Amino acid sequence: MKKILVLCVAAILLAVPVSFAQNHKDQKGKAEKTEKVNSDIETVTFSTNMSCKNCVKKINENISFEKGVKGLDVSLENQRISVKYDKRKTTEDAIAASIKKLGYKAEKVK
Numbered sequence: 710m711k712k713i714l715v716l717c718v719a720a721i722l723l724a725v726p727v728s729f730a731q732n733h734k735d736q737k738g739k740a741e742k743t744e745k746v747n748s749d750i751e752t753v754t755f756s757t758n759m760s761c762k763n764c765v766k767k768i769n770e771n772i773s774f775e776k777g778v779k780g781l782d783v784s785l786e787n788q789r790i791s792v793k794y795d796k797r798k799t800t801e802d803a804i805a806a807s808i809k810k811l812g813y814k815a816e817k818v819k
Contacts, residue, residue, distance in 0.1 A: 750779060753801045754791045754818040755808060767811060775799065775807050
């Protein structure tokens, strides 16, 4: 019985460092992946011809669900639409086309 107990304790002591090393490796991999994803996120701003709060609502409801769009800021006062997007999944031209499809102009602001 004593031998079994000693073997169990030894197995646990040997397994713990391996577990910590694997966890550290996984955390490092996640950090690298997050860094890569963040490098693919870009922001583009369009000038548009919105005229009311319903225009803002229409743009928010439609453009925010476009493929690759990660964030959206629609300003009625400035007549601007800022879109944060994943450049691996969409392009500025595709976003502009989606805005134009709703009936608004979409001219890129530099």
